[in-house]
Each structure stands twice: as structure tokens, then as C-alpha cells.
Amino acid sequence: MNTGWTVRILGVVIAILLVVPTIVICATAFTSGSSVTFPPDGFSFRWIDEVLGDRRWMRAFGNSFAVGLLSALFAMLAGTALALGAARAKGAMASVFTAVSVLPMILPLVVGAIGFYLVYARLGLTGNVLGLALAHGVLGLPYVFVNVLALLRTLDPRIEEAARVHGAGQFVTLLTVTLPMIAPATIVGGLLAFISSWDEVVVAVFLSDARFQTLPVLMYGQIRSGVEPSVSAVALIVTVVTFAIALIVFAIGPIRARLAQRSSR
């Protein structure tokens, strides 16, 4: 009982520390005044309208979205391939696959960002969607890898053997049985990779220039030249998108279960 209360109070305190700043910044987006204050000065959609009508913000929004989608795709491809490798390889090879895949999580972000910058600058991969998407794909890869590997470990190897014995070669087995079975994990990993790209600022700062900026980079630039309620409005939009995707991630399990039930009538 006693420890129960301690844990609960601790939980509430942490939740407040995490959530309150987000609520505060989101609330200030609705101010009708022209400075960021809490509680907000009146209520209006003025700043949200302004952001939605601003070409600079909208272009950054588009860039972030494109980079997020593309990086999620890269992460899904590479993460799934590496997870399959780690699950199937024997001995030291399996550890190599795992080490490579988890490295982006462990490596200090600044070090990685400088590395990306030095290499990508030579390849012409700075200041465009492709370069940043590749870099973010590497950062998002561990989310896919961990999810897919966990699912692969629970799969019965005899299901793939059943496919092979009934006429599917290795590659056809991969396409028709293995990939469809791990698809939920791949998609969840991809969504998490999207979220991680969506608010990533360190690598994005290095790989952006005056003409190519993502939302977090532009926000960072704006804050340095003085906080305007438009930044709060952008923060609100970024948060809403992140929450929407997180909701999808949580919903994927139950939706699949319900679909399974409905299709059987």
C-alpha cells in the first residue's frame, strides 16, 4: 500500500513535468495577443491561420513530411532486412547485424550529425529531402529492427517450412509468408521512425540550408530571433501530428484483432 502510493505520486510528478510544458506551449497558440504569455491573452485562431497561410512555414511542413515518409521507408527496408539477417544468421554474424542496427541509437547524435554533414556534403546530399531522409532513415532503423526482430523471434519456423514444402522457393516464401507475417511490426517500426524524424533537429540543422528547412529547424531559427505566437501554433501542429501517429501505433494491434473477428462473421 505504502510503496503503491509512493510510485503513484512519483508517476504523477513525472507526468506533470512532461506534459505541462507541452500543454502550456499548445495553449499559447490560441492567444489573441501578439506575445507568448501564459495564461493566453484572449482566445483566437489568429496565429494558426497565420501559420497555415505562411508559405515559409508551409514549405517547411511539406519538407518535414516528405523527409519523414521517405526516412520511414528507408528505415523499414533496412531495418527489416537487418532483423531478418540477425534472426537467421548463426554465431558471430547475428551479433554483427544487431550491433550495426542498434549503433544509431547509441552513437552521440552530434557526432553522427557532423559525420553525415562531412560525407553527404561531398555527395551533394545536403540541402535536399533525399539526404536528410537517408540520415533520418539510419536514425529510425533501430525502431524497425527491434520491433521486427521481436516478432521474428516469436514466429514458428515451421510456418516457413510449410511454405517451402508446399512449393515456394526461398524468395517466394519471403514475399508471400514471412513479410506479410511481420508486416505489423514493420509498420509500427516505420511509424516510430517517422515520429523520430518529424521532430529531429540536430542532424537536420547540419543538413539544411537557407532554402531547405524542416519544421524543427525553422522553429529553432525563429525562436533565436524572438518568440512569436506563430511558433506556438507550429508547435501545436507538430504535437497533433505526432499524437495522431502514436494513436495509430497503439491502435494497430486491436484493429487487427477486430478485423480478424469481423471477417469470420
Added chain:
Amino acid sequence: MSPTPTQRAPGAALSIRSITKRYGDAAAVDNVSLDIRAGEFVTLLGASGSGKTTLLRIIAGFDDADEGSLLVDGQELRSVPVHRRDIGMVFQNYALFPHLNVEQNVAYPLRMRGVSGVERRRRVAEALEAVQLPDFARRRITQLSGGQQQRVALARAIVSRPRLLLMDEPLGALDRNLRDALQLEISRLSRELGLTVVNVTHDQEEALTMSDRIALLDHGRLVQFASPDELYHRPADDTAASFVGESNLFRGAIREDGTLDLADGIVFSPPLLVDGTPVGSEAVAVMVRPSLVTIVAPGRAPEAHSRVDGRVRGIVYAGDSRKIIVETASGVELIAREDASHPTDIAVDTHVTLHWDPRASIVTRLTAALAAVK
């Protein structure tokens, strides 16, 4: 090979020749040879570690043998990749594709063989009909009971009319009643379709019920390959005798007077081994089935009968029969089985004599490995 609808595609003959598979120093399958006729239902029977599953996986192509050859209708199979072997297979835990519905699961082997459209739908419907699940086509796999899942797995295994049907403990995960029903159904189906079946089980009852012939394996070696009847009545050695059916086994050398060298009583040995050769001076195993043994009070056994004294350790009712467990002075456990409708008047802990007509006994060799150890 594309069989027309009316023509049966009978299974192939499978010849297993001197197959050996080693893991390190130990042979999981040790020089096993079996000639399986087309359309025959053969069970690989053995305890865990007997090599039965390894042998099945070699036939399927999941593992390769170190030595020997596998001939299907005279063609070497070992060089053929798994997916081109034209095999149907049923797994113990079903191994159905969870992301596909029943119909799609059953259609999978046809899809892989390029059968499409009307022909595919017709054959899927036929296979589902054959396993008595005609109305389940649209169901999800997760919505089926264990027995239904195994029927779907069976439909998937036979839908392409494969040359060989392999079954890896197909009924192991099911409860007793379902097992009995599916045993009969699998036997019926495989005979109707003329399939060559290689079934793996550790359950001797299942093997005796379903098989045309049984290959009994022990520690990777083939002990005996024979019909259920022959395996039961003429076991090749004491391993076969103890594994198939209940038995009382007395191991020892035969004395001048034709009795076994035994402390617990007098056991007459028949003069000829099950393979027809005379009993020599080597140690042998004399076997009598529990149902042929009679229980009487001590000293009441007929002079001409084999007889062993002991104490009743337990009485177990098993439906129509009653199993009486008797322990001899030297600690050997023996079993007598009697009709439950004519029970002998005995109780636990009473001293009794077990006796039987010497003609009810058979005598077999001891397993080579065992004899060497002793």
C-alpha cells in the same frame, strides 16, 4: 505432372537407402534403409531421440543426409530442392499461415504450382469437402479450434495431390477423442486418394491403428520394419517387444532344461526364436503379453506352465480390463491384464503366482547395443 480431375494421382514409391545423418560424433540416423511401396501408409515409430523426426526432415529436404540416397519412383531426391519435391506435409502444431484465411491456406500449394482460376477454386472446395470443412472457406485461422486447424492443414497437404504425404506427429497436439476421429479420417483419405504416407509418431497405438507398415527406430537405428500384426506378434528383439504393446520380458540365458536362468520362478522358453532359428547359448528375452497371464494363489500353478511368484503392487481399472501390477522378489515389475467382468479375488499386497502356457511365450534376441553394455 498435371492429373486430370477424374484420374487419381497415386503416390510414389519411396526408397530410403542407407541414410545416415550425424551430429558431431553421434548418428541421429544410422544407416536406415526402407522400401516404401506406392500408396503405402508407413509410420516411423520411436521414442524421442530415435531419429524419426530427423529422417522425416531429410525426406522433406529441410535437412540433408550425410550418406545414402532417397529414391522417389527411382529418381534421386536428395539433389532436388525442398519446393520442387512435390510433397504435402502436416505439422504437429499445424503451421498454417496466420495472415491467410482457410481458403487461401488451402490454395497456397496450387498457387505455387501455377494452378489458377476456376480449377483452383474447384480443387480447394474439393479438399475442404474431403476434410469435412466445406463451409469454412472464408474463416480466419485464428477462429478455428485445434481439430479444425489440423483438418485445414490436412486439406492444404493433399490439395495438390502430392507424390508423398509427410506427417510430423500430426495428432500430437489434440485431445483423445479428436485424435481417434482424425486417425480414422486420415487413414480413409490417404487410402481413397492412393497417397504414399510417411507418418511420424511416438504413440504406438496411433502407429498400430493407422499404418500398413511400421518402421520402429531406436537411437537412430532401424529395429524392425513390419506390419502392425507382425511387429506385435513377432518383435525382432526385446526393444521392439517392449515398445509395441504391453509386455512382460524376462532376459537371461537358457539352461539345459529349456528354462530361463531366473531367480523369481520358472520360465520356459520356446525352442525357436521369432525368426525361426534355434535358441542358442546367448542371452535372450522371453516375452509374454499381460493378457495371456493368469493370477493364482501361490503354489497353485500347473506344473507344465511358466510361473513367477510376486506380490501385488497395484490394481488399475482401465475400462473393459483390469491391470494388476506384480513385483517379484528381485524387484522386477510384471503386469497381468484380465477381463474386468471376471475379476480374480485378490487385493494389494497379497502374494500371488503368475502363470502362463509356455506356448503363449515368444523368445527374441536382445538388442545388440544393450547386450554389449551388459
